[in-house]
Every structure is written in structure tokens, then in C-alpha cells.
Amino acid sequence: MSSIASLVASPRFLPRVMALDAASCALTGAAQLGFTDALARLTGLPAGLLTGTGLFLLGYAVVAAWLALRQPVPRILIGLVAMGNLGWAVGCVLLMAAGPFALSALGMAWLLAQAVTVLLLADAQWMGLRATRTPRAVLA
Template sequence: MNLIASPRFLPAVLWADAASGLATGVLQVAAAPVLAGWLGLPQGLLSASGYALFAYAAFAAWLARGRPVSRGGVVLLVLANLVWVAGCVELLFTGAAATWLGQGWLLVLAVAVGALAALEWAGLRGARRTAWA
């Protein structure tokens, strides 16, 4: 059995997604005024997206605890991650991030969230192949 088809793979990715979402949310909420200056992004956007990440992280953690993991829930997370990536890319290309640090922040978020979406999707596909085998 390969790693992706392991029954532990998808829950582990979901826990990683929940932890990274929570950490990013705490950072954006707790340090929004400072981050706004450094990143050149609106303070309100940083705070609001930080609070949204709390709900997202709670949902990801709830899914990670499920046995079996909810396929529909993971699809919803993957879609939410893709929307997040699109939002980061839009902010990057519209010049909303006025500093090079802000541009780097958006790029790192887009790549990391995109990677999590890909891993979650791969985990779903691996779980499906295992169930059918």
C-alpha cells in the first residue's frame, strides 16, 4: 500500500490543514495592525480572513476526527482552498499588497494552500481506490 492510500494519510493532511489554518488565523487576528503595515494589506482584510480561518480550521479538525472521513466535507475543503488560492493570486496581481513582503506572504499562502488542496484531493482518491480494492 502506498502512502496516499493509507487510511492515516487523509486525516493527517486534514490535521495539518487545521493546524496551519489556526496558526495563520491567530497571527492575522492578533497582529493585524502590525501585519497591515508590513504587508501593505488592509487591516480589515487580515482580521476578517483570520476569523474565517478559525471556522475553517474547526471544520478541518472535525473532518479529521471522522471515521470514515466525510468525502463531501473534504471536497468542500478542497474547493475552499482553491477559492483561497484564487483570492491570493487576485490580490497579488491587482497590487493590493503594496510591499514586497506582502507579495511574498500572498505567494507563500497560495502555494501552501494549493499544496494542501492537492494532498487532500490525492488522499480522497487514494481512499477511494483502497475502498474499491
């Protein structure tokens, strides 16, 4: 087994990914709430959107941190989180491509950074789920 495969199959991999997900959401949510007006001016995103998503991200960070502490990790919930991360990435891309807001270059970068981050997290979550699944019994 390669070192990457053994890392991903480790029982500590998914909890660490979830802890990273929680930390990134907590930091982003706190930034969006703490600097709403400045971010709105600099990015072209509306203050209401930044506030709403900031609150969501802080709430999500609590849930992700809780998931990171569970033993064993709740696989179904991790799968839902991964799908949610994919949805967040799609939402960011749609806001950049067809959104109703006049985004600045920093606004595009803000959304792109979020999209790339959650795509990487979703990929790590899926890899961890695949590497740690238990084989199903063969029916005779």
C-alpha cells in the first residue's frame, strides 16, 4: 500500500479532514461577520449575503467539529458534508459566472478560493470514505 493510500485509510484521516473543514469555515465565517462592510466594498458581494453565509459557516463549523470528534466517524453524515461542499463550490462558480453582482477582482478571488477549498475538502472526504469502507458480504 502506498504511503498516500495508507494515510487516507488511517482512522485519523477523516476526523482530521473534518477538523480542517471546521477550521476553514470558522475562519471564513468569522472574517465575513467581522469585516462585513469592508468585504462588501472590496469584493462587490452584498453585505447581507456575506452576513448570512458567515452565520451559516459558523454554524456549519460547529457541526463539522462535532463530526471530527465522533468515533467512529458517522460515514453517512460525512458523505452529506462532501455533497454539501460540492454544492458550495457550484454556488460560488455560479455567482462568479452568472451572479447578479458586480464582483471586483477580489470578489472573484474570494469566491474562487472558497470553491477550490471546498472542492479539495470534498475530494479528501470522498477519498477517506472510499478507503475506509468495509467490504459487503457476498450473497450466495
